[in-house]
Amino acid sequence: MYRLEPEVKTASVETLRDFSIVTVGERMDIFNAPSLMAQLNRLVADGATHFIVDLTAVRVVDADGDYPLLHLLKCAQEVGGSVHLVCPVGNPIRVFYEMMRLDTLFEIAETLEDALVNLELSPEGV
Numbered sequence: 159m160y161r162l163e164p165e166v167k168t169a170s171v172e173t174l175r176d177f178s179i180v181t182v183g184e185r186m187d188i189f190n191a192p193s194l195m196a197q198l199n200r201l202v203a204d205g206a207t208h209f210i211v212d213l214t215a216v217r218v219v220d221a222d223g224d225y226p227l228l229h230l231l232k233c234a235q236e237v238g239g240s241v242h243l244v245c246p247v248g249n250p251i252r253v254f255y256e257m258m259r260l261d262t263l264f265e266i267a268e269t270l271e272d273a274l275v276n277l278e279l280s281p282e283g284v
Contacts, residue, residue, distance in 0.1 A: 168194045171201065174279055179270070181212040186223035186251060195226040202230070207239030210273050219250045224260070231263060242277065244270050 168190045172179045178201050182194065201209075209230060231241045242265045245252040255261040267273035 169197055171197070174274070177208045177210050177277070177279065178206040179210045179212065181214075182216055184215055185218040186213070186216050186226075187218055187220045188222035191223050191226055195229060198226050198230045199233075202233045202237075207234055207237050209234060209239070209241045210244060210270070210277070211241060212244040212270050213249060213251045214244055214246060214270070216245075216249060216251045219254055221254075224251065224254070228260075228263075240265075242267065242273050244268075244273050 168185070169180050169182045172181075180198070180201070183190070186194070211227060211230070227241070227243075233239075234241050244267050245255075246268050252261070252266065255264075255266075265273075265276070267276055
């Protein structure tokens with residue numbers, strides 16, 4: 159008999175106006191990508207269309223770990239939404255995205271506060 163492991167929460171989510179702010183943990187790799195994908199799919203299924211994904215804490219990334227972000231971008235664009243990333247220069251995911259030229263697909267801010275200001279959202283309370 160197979161035993162299902164409880165789903166691991168790989169990100170926290172807050173809402174600010176029309177935006178879901180998703181703060182990803184330390185890893186974006188093949189091991190936690192399915193859990194992150196499930197969390198993002200639930201948000202989309204619940205009607206979320208605009209996202210700010212904070213990748214500041216990410217320290218481990220591999221080529222299989224970023225597919226949830228690319229999938230989220232596709233889903234958001236299909237319903238007129240958007241995905242904005244928060245990722246400081248030198249962060250492993252930013253280095254990877256710049257190497258693979260995936261950084262051209264997303265608006266990327268250095269800090270969450272910068273992203274909120276760029277989107278004309280008040281950073282208070284976040």
